[in-house]
Amino acid sequence: xxxxxxxxxxxxxxxxxxxxxxxxxxxxxxxxxxxxxxxxxxxxxxxxxxxxxxxxxxxxxxxxxxxxxxxxxxxxxxxxxxxxxxxxxxxxxxxxxxxxxxxxxxxxxxxxxxxxxxxxxxxxxxxxxxxxxxxxxxxxxxxxxxxxxxxxxxxxxxxxxxxxxxxxxxxxxxxxxxxxxxxxxxxxxxxxxxxxxxxxxxxxxxxxxxxxxxxxxxxxxxxxxxxxxxxx
Ligand SMILES: [Zn+2]
Numbered sequence: 001x002x003x004x005x006x007x008x009x010x011x012x013x014x015x016x017x018x019x020x021x022x023x024x025x026x027x028x029x030x031x032x033x034x035x036x037x038x039x040x041x042x043x044x045x046x047x048x049x050x051x052x053x054x055x056x057x058x059x060x061x062x063x064x065x066x067x068x069x070x071x072x073x074x075x076x077x078x079x080x081x082x083x084x085x086x087x088x089x090x091x092x093x094x095x096x097x098x099x100x101x102x103x104x105x106x107x108x109x110x111x112x113x114x115x116x117x118x119x120x121x122x123x124x125x126x127x128x129x130x131x132x133x134x135x136x137x138x139x140x141x142x143x144x145x146x147x148x149x150x151x152x153x154x155x156x157x158x159x160x161x162x163x164x165x166x167x168x169x170x171x172x173x174x175x176x177x178x179x180x181x182x183x184x185x186x187x188x189x190x191x192x193x194x195x196x197x198x199x200x201x202x203x204x205x206x207x208x209x210x211x212x213x214x215x216x217x218x219x220x221x222x223x224x225x226x227x228x229x230x231x232x
Contacts, residue, residue: 055099055120062097062119065128070095073129075167079136082227088113088143095132106131108138110149115139126167134166140227150203152213157221159194160214165228168193190222 038044039053069076070092083090090113100107100118105127107116115135122128141147141158148154163169169189191214198210 058120059097059099062117062122062128065125066095066097066117066132067092069129069132073132075133076129076136079133079140079227083136083140083143086140086143088139090115090136090139106135108135108142110142110147113139113142130167134162134168137162137165144226149201152198152201152204152209153217155201155203156194156198156210156213157217157224159197160190160217160221161224163190163193164222165225187222191218 039050042050070080071077080090094112094114095117096114097117097119099120100116105118105121107118108114109116115132117128117132117135122131138158141161142149147158169186194214195207195210198204198213199207201210204210204213
């Protein structure tokens with residue numbers, strides 16, 4: 001991408017291809033403000049610079065929200081507490097906000113146990129909370145049950161649980177109220193999302209294999225609401 005045609009008549013701006021100023025020269029407050037204004041208006045900066053600024057802004061926002069959720073979201077606090085009790089304490093640094101590709105809102109990496117929250121991908125604060133709980137359920141499974149993520153049935157089981165318990169399918173509130181009546185719609189949602197995730201596993205040879213793994217894991221994993229059932 002280049003920035004041709006973006007220069008308009010903004011005063012004394014530099015294009016993205018110009019060499020950066022020497023590091024020892026302090027940037028004045030005015031210069032920083034001018035830069036910010038250009039990023040907001042789009043005058044005198046390239047699309048790439050604007051995107052980079054937007055991503056940095058989204059990541060800062062995500063980090064702030066993350067800190068809030070870790071302290072005040074009942075579901076997140078609950079999961080963190082149980083992870084800690086299971087010997088897998090999750091420090092704040094292991095939950096990181098980062099820009100991701102467009103296909104997902106979050107991810108879990110077993111080694112080391114870390115969660116990625118895709119900054120800029122959340123359509124609401126609730127969505128971010130549900131995504132975090134979803135990934136923490138994966139982390140809990142990994143900590144407690146020796147999950148082999150290459151094994152499609154193992155993966156399917158954790159996805160069923162994560163979708164079921166995170167509120168991705170709008171179930172968490174009922175669960176907190178002690179309801180154990182699973183609606184057909186809720187089940188269909190959990191199943192569909194689990195199949196999608198297993199399909200994306202590099203070890204998955206075909207969509208049919210993903211469906212099969214979810215079907216095989218369904219009964220035992222859908223009814224396994226740990227650690228949530230421990231308090232009711
Ligand atoms: Zn998942």
